[in-house]
Amino acid sequence: MTAALTVSHLNKRYDNDFHALKDVDLTIEPGELFAILGPNGAGKSTLINIIAQVIRKSSGSVQVFGFDVDKQTQLAKMALGLTPQDIAVDPFFSVREVLHNHSGYFGIRNNDAWVDFLLDRLELTEQAEKITRQLSGGMKRRLTIAKALVHKPKLLILDEPTAGVDVSLRHTLWKFVRELHGNGMTIILTTHYLEEAQDLAQRVAILQDGAIIACDQTQNLLTNFGERRFEMVLESETASIQMPEGIEMINKGGRLSGSFNAEQSERFFVWFSTIGSAVRDVKIEPARLEDVFLKLTNGAER
Amino acid sequence: MTNWFGTWAFFKRECHRFLKVWGQTVGAPLISALLYFAIFGAALGSRIGATDGVSYLQFLVPGLAAMGMIQHSYQNTSSSLVQMKYLGMIQADLLALPLTPFQLVLGFVGGAMVRGLMVGSVILLTSRLFVTFSIAHPLVLLLAAVAMSGIFGLFGLVAGIWAKSFDDVSLVGNFLLTPLVYLGGVFFSISMIPEGWRYLALWNPIFYLVDLFRYALIDVSQGSPLIALGAVVSTFAIMLSVAVHIFRIGWRIQS
Numbered sequence: 001m002t003a004a005l006t007v008s009h010l011n012k013r014y015d016n017d018f019h020a021l022k023d024v025d026l027t028i029e030p031g032e033l034f035a036i037l038g039p040n041g042a043g044k045s046t047l048i049n050i051i052a053q054v055i056r057k058s059s060g061s062v063q064v065f066g067f068d069v070d071k072q073t074q075l076a077k078m079a080l081g082l083t084p085q086d087i088a089v090d091p092f093f094s095v096r097e098v099l100h101n102h103s104g105y106f107g108i109r110n111n112d113a114w115v116d117f118l119l120d121r122l123e124l125t126e127q128a129e130k131i132t133r134q135l136s137g138g139m140k141r142r143l144t145i146a147k148a149l150v151h152k153p154k155l156l157i158l159d160e161p162t163a164g165v166d167v168s169l170r171h172t173l174w175k176f177v178r179e180l181h182g183n184g185m186t187i188i189l190t191t192h193y194l195e196e197a198q199d200l201a202q203r204v205a206i207l208q209d210g211a212i213i214a215c216d217q218t219q220n221l222l223t224n225f226g227e228r229r230f231e232m233v234l235e236s237e238t239a240s241i242q243m244p245e246g247i248e249m250i251n252k253g254g255r256l257s258g259s260f261n262a263e264q265s266e267r268f269f270v271w272f273s274t275i276g277s278a279v280r281d282v283k284i285e286p287a288r289l290e291d292v293f294l295k296l297t298n299g300a301e302r
Numbered sequence: 303m304t305n306w307f308g309t310w311a312f313f314k315r316e317c318h319r320f321l322k323v324w325g326q327t328v329g330a331p332l333i334s335a336l337l338y339f340a341i342f343g344a345a346l347g348s349r350i351g352a353t354d355g356v357s358y359l360q361f362l363v364p365g366l367a368a369m370g371m372i373q374h375s376y377q378n379t380s381s382s383l384v385q386m387k388y389l390g391m392i393q394a395d396l397l398a399l400p401l402t403p404f405q406l407v408l409g410f411v412g413g414a415m416v417r418g419l420m421v422g423s424v425i426l427l428t429s430r431l432f433v434t435f436s437i438a439h440p441l442v443l444l445l446a447a448v449a450m451s452g453i454f455g456l457f458g459l460v461a462g463i464w465a466k467s468f469d470d471v472s473l474v475g476n477f478l479l480t481p482l483v484y485l486g487g488v489f490f491s492i493s494m495i496p497e498g499w500r501y502l503a504l505w506n507p508i509f510y511l512v513d514l515f516r517y518a519l520i521d522v523s524q525g526s527p528l529i530a531l532g533a534v535v536s537t538f539a540i541m542l543s544v545a546v547h548i549f550r551i552g553w554r555i556q557s
Contacts, residue, residue: 014557015557049393052393052398053397053398054393054394054397054398054556055556055557056552056556056557073402074305074400074401074402075400077398077399077400078305078400080398082393082394082398083394084390084393084394086390086393087390088389088390088391088393088394088395089389089391090315090389090391090395091385091389092318092319092322092323093318093322097318101311101314101315102395103311104307104308104310104311104312104314104315105308105311105312105315105399105400105401106305106308106399106400107305107307107308107400108307109307144394147394148394
């Protein structure tokens with residue numbers, strides 16, 4: 001089966017000689033929901049914009065559903081929908097006109113039914129006849145997402161779609177993204193809200209200084225690099241208990257707290273069963289992608 | 303795959319863009335044409351006398367129409383592009399579109415041509431209320447009008463891509479285009495100016511455009527219409543390939 005996206009040996013050097021992407025390789029399978037994470041300036045937007053042909057690459061190759069961006073430029077663009085990080089909408093037209101125009105650019109003549117569907121799912125129906133200038137920031141964000149979808153792209157790219165938007169829109173948006181993904185669309189997203197990425201994405205790539213430093217199933221990253229935090233309250237403040245080897249924890253007046261990784265978990269639970277009677281309350285959190293992210297991106301300093 | 307429907311949609315967007323603000327894009331040139339007729343027709347025209355064998359007002363009409371077309375086709379593309387830059391539309395609303403550089407240029411310049419032709423027609427129809435004239439060479443007129451709005455649409459396109467702000471676009475308009483237009487024989491015949499200046503006027507490309515336009519409308523010209531027509535059409539072709547090339551290499555709009 002043709003991959004949804006194949007990026008190989010991709011390099012980008014800007015005119016000021018900034019090496020934004022360093023030999024990036026990435027393959028995304030059809031139907032994946034994939035997150036690209038990384039600190040600011042890591043090269044996420046550069047990568048996405050090269051895939052969407054908004055920025056030129058310096059070397060390497062990019063194929064979108066088998067269409068090479070150098071040889072089948074227009075077909076590659078047709079297969080893809082992009083929501084850029086910065087909100088921009090055509091100020092002369094109404095919401096409906098913008099979507100009608102955009103459908104036209106992609107060669108679609110009669111798109112009313114699909115446009116209505118998009119308006120409905122993104123909760124824009126009431127704003128449909130408004131001139132885009134009159135929309136609030138959140139409404140404009142919805143419109144940029146609808147625009148990226150007018151031609152039913154096989155690959156949808158969302159570059160920080162939830163930056164600066166309220167809770168309700170985030171909820172609407174992720175619900176819709178799950179629906180689209182459920183219908184078979186391949187989706188790439190970037191976000192700084194790591195719990196969103198952990199919730200949504202099956203696979204994650206972490207980009208730092210223009211290179212992919214980790215790329216794996218979200219679950220594998222959590223297992224391999226994640227730590228589970230725990231907190232316990234002991235029956236008595238002065239209870240003395242035997243500490244397990246290799247698991248660091250702090251004891252503050254009968255309150256124990258610390259964390260353990262996947263390797264240590266067996267040891268932790270064996271130990272826990274031996275002190276069960278001395279514990280009044282316990283809280284064990286699942287591993288968080290945020291911790292994995294911080295651990296990997298700060299690796300050099302730790 | 304050739305996305306001609308997409309090109310058509312992009313061209314329509316360029317037309318709707320200026321029609322939505324028709325007051326300033328089509329209404330304004332109508333007002334300025336009326337003002338010129340008030341000044342030259344009622345106040346000054348009768349003192350100037352016959353020019354190149356026709357009344358001054360008859361001489362003026364083709365010049366005014368040509369001037370309006372040049373200014374407005376330039377404005378349409380240059381302002382469209384600077385607006386796109388200003389609003390951050392270059393990425394998703396230009397570069398990511400599945401259109402070739404040639405198709406994008408076609409859409410832009412098509413919009414400029416429609417605006418130029420509309421402005422030209424409005425000025426000619428208004429003029430007809432004040433001055434009697436008939437169209438001497440309709441086909442030449444059409445060709446010249448299309449090529450002229452095309453050339454300045456393309457010129458505006460290149461200026462818009464080069465420009466970093468609206469200031470840059472008006473800079474080119476005010477310091478290059480307007481002087482060339484005003485000295486290009488819109489308001490006077492070069493036979494009216496001293497010999498030395500006349501030689502200088504012949505270096506002004508807009509002189510030939512206006513001259514051709516005058517030939518097409520009232521059969522008065524100071525140069526050879528055939529050479530002028532050839533020059534106009536080839537200038538259009540050269541400008542077109544320059545504009546397409548600029549889009550292809552992504553000059554100033556694609557990093």
